[in-house]
Amino acid sequence: MNELEIFKALSNQTRLQILQWLREPEKHFPPQGHSFTEVGGCVGQIQQKCGLTQSTVSEYLALLQRVGLITATRMGQWTYYKRNDEAFEALGKFVQSTL
Amino acid sequence: MNELEIFKALSNQTRLQILQWLREPEKHFPPQGHSFTEVGGCVGQIQQKCGLTQSTVSEYLALLQRVGLITATRMGQWTYYKRNDEAFEALGKFVQSTL
DNA sequence: AAGATATATCGGTTTTTCCCGATATACCAA
DNA sequence: TTGGTATATCGGGAAAAACCGATATATCTT
Numbered sequence: 299m300n301e302l303e304i305f306k307a308l309s310n311q312t313r314l315q316i317l318q319w320l321r322e323p324e325k326h327f328p329p330q331g332h333s334f335t336e337v338g339g340c341v342g343q344i345q346q347k348c349g350l351t352q353s354t355v356s357e358y359l360a361l362l363q364r365v366g367l368i369t370a371t372r373m374g375q376w377t378y379y380k381r382n383d384e385a386f387e388a389l390g391k392f393v394q395s396t397l
Numbered sequence: 398m399n400e401l402e403i404f405k406a407l408s409n410q411t412r413l414q415i416l417q418w419l420r421e422p423e424k425h426f427p428p429q430g431h432s433f434t435e436v437g438g439c440v441g442q443i444q445q446k447c448g449l450t451q452s453t454v455s456e457y458l459a460l461l462q463r464v465g466l467i468t469a470t471r472m473g474q475w476t477y478y479k480r481n482d483e484a485f486e487a488l489g490k491f492v493q494s495t496l
Numbered sequence: 497a498a499g500a501t502a503t504a505t506c507g508g509t510t511t512t513t514c515c516c517g518a519t520a521t522a523c524c525a526a
Numbered sequence: 527t528t529g530g531t532a533t534a535t536c537g538g539g540a541a542a543a544a545c546c547g548a549t550a551t552a553t554c555t556t
Contacts, residue, residue, distance in 0.1 A: 302413060308404040308496075310514080317496050341533060354515050356534055375523045375532045386492055394489035397407075397416050409544080440503060453545050455504055474502045474553045 307365045313358050320381040337371045338380025406464045419480040436470045437479025
């Protein structure tokens, strides 16, 4: 867990927003073929809610994945991104007891 | 608590380091006239350990204070900065249960 | 008041981040 | 294979952050 890189990833309003959507994907995205709790939400749906371009959102998601905050699952032509609960748990502990 | 601004403040290796020093100032700074647990550490001592210029460190500390992570106490010609425990507690909870 | 010390603020250069359009890649369907 | 859709990557202009030196302010000492 690279805390500095994680905090950089969290230093953007849109990315914070995305993470909060992915916390409860069933409340924020329209019904889809795959289980929200299994795979999360896909790039296209996230992009629509952001209002930013596809390339920007794709890069944001790749960044969040690179630092370990979310995980990716490719299913056919879709990539689903899901919140990584353990990472947030660990980061919360780090903030409280190390930082 | 503005989480975005807090994460921006945490997106810098030196500032992370400073916060970890201020977590246990008695272990990281030489003996001083005032109680570490009361007031924390002063700018000059922090600057020496950083290796950055006085102006940069002063700005970093002002930034950390602005977002609420540390508090300042002016005593004579010295300003002491101290970790704000409640802020880290709240941020850790936010990371785990909201983000 | 004058000089010394500690900290804060200001102006500017360099580096990094934001966000885009264009294009590439991957997968699917006919 | 050809075309359509979803996502990823690349190159770059604009905005923000990093960090500095110079200077201002505040406080102490004499």
